[in-house]
Amino acid sequence: MYMSDFSGAESLLALEESHPCHDCAVRHLSMCSGLDPGDLRRLRLCGALAAVPAGKALFFEGDPADCIFNVTAGVIRLSKLLSDGRRQVTGFKFAGDFLGIAEEAEHGFTAEAIAPAEACRFSRGRFEDFLAGQPQLERQLHLRAIKDLAAARDQVVMLGRKTASEKLASFLLMLADRSGGMPPHRLSLPMSRTDIADYLGLRIETVSRELSALKCAGLVRLLTQHELQILDRPALAALAAG
């Protein structure tokens, strides 16, 4: 059985007065946005800020689900494995995203940092106790779950019915939408080609080929291996829509 390789203690920075939530850069994005100062202070006591180096896991599929996370920086990759090692990436989490709440006693997926990340790490028990007295926070999280569910359904459609090039176009637009709404002059691809392939249900050779095809068609321009520019967003959107 897997155990998390992220033992929090040494990388925890206590959430003390020296680092209070009201300085948090992503508070307006995250579930905490609706809390008043008193509740925020009590929530803070349920957890601590954790630095997660690139490549390290927050938790593995099958780990006891005793912690939940609020991502404050970096990128987290969510994935599931089949017994023979085939991997499916089920999503990416960015600053402001909430993650790890489970109905089961064990996490249903693995969460790993693909870029150096930070996350507020809460004890599940203490968080749930806190939640019991905060109906509007529960409502917040419920809304986020519904949003995640809609995103998962979109991924289902993509995996089940779209071609390789349509998948890649959908992926690039999804990233562009989530990387701040700004005109994405440069779109960063923090994940490896393997991660992209495992998200799209393809092999890395196919991702590479389709990316080249988009480049040749003039829809995108590759700036570096992990950075590109969308040149023709309408055409990309038309491709993504099927």
Add this chain to the structure above:
Amino acid sequence: MYMSDFSGAESLLALEESHPCHDCAVRHLSMCSGLDPGDLRRLRLCGALAAVPAGKALFFEGDPADCIFNVTAGVIRLSKLLSDGRRQVTGFKFAGDFLGIAEEAEHGFTAEAIAPAEACRFSRGRFEDFLAGQPQLERQLHLRAIKDLAAARDQVVMLGRKTASEKLASFLLMLADRSGGMPPHRLSLPMSRTDIADYLGLRIETVSRELSALKCAGLVRLLTQHELQILDRPALAALAAG
């Protein structure tokens, strides 16, 4: 723009004293299970029981999301379309399941009855007002959303990384698990081959072939076209796990 072909009025049976929720056969399965009689009575006033004939839609993708449903009988198929008509079935809902809550103003998928169904139909606005005073009901629904999300992630893995035969095995086991926990001497397949294919991201010919292959391998027996028997559940489970 699509409009629902299910105009409720003529098929609504008012939820009056003559048909109170305490006679409801699926109450123990559904979100209402935690409500006391008084709250149940008030919830009842938010909606009505609707009979949905086979083939009729509860709502279409793109319809204003002003109604939500609690399925009490039958089977509901959820699906999404691409612009050129490719269809992906994103799930099936059975008695006791809750359905249609949306974060957006419009439904993100189509919900249609594949077998004659009944559902409690609530006005979204009135239901949300009621919900505001019922934190433990909100919690119920939140938990259901989390469960739906886990199921959607399983479907993502299936679509992205499993072979045709593994997909079919997973599907049959999922149905067996949901068709009451009883020893499934006879497993009913209420949906058409097309529905199964659109759920699994395959074509109906492939579904038919793989079903024949499972039959030849002695894992299942086809009783009728819409009923089968699982003969070797462990082998089927091993196949489904990849």
Add this chain to the structure above:
DNA sequence: CGATAGTTTGATCCGCGTCAATTCCAGTGG
């Protein structure tokens, strides 16, 4: 019975996977 839609089976095709060979690039040390 016949009509019609749904399902099964067969033959062939093609998109993406597999295998293999470069090429690119970040990091390291001279």
Add this chain to the structure above:
DNA sequence: CCACTGGAATTGACGCGGATCAAACTATCG
């Protein structure tokens, strides 16, 4: 600054799983 190195990405050749096309079979309902 360049040379080296190992992992990641790209590109090419070929094969296979599932799609497509076509035909026969079966269930349901008048």
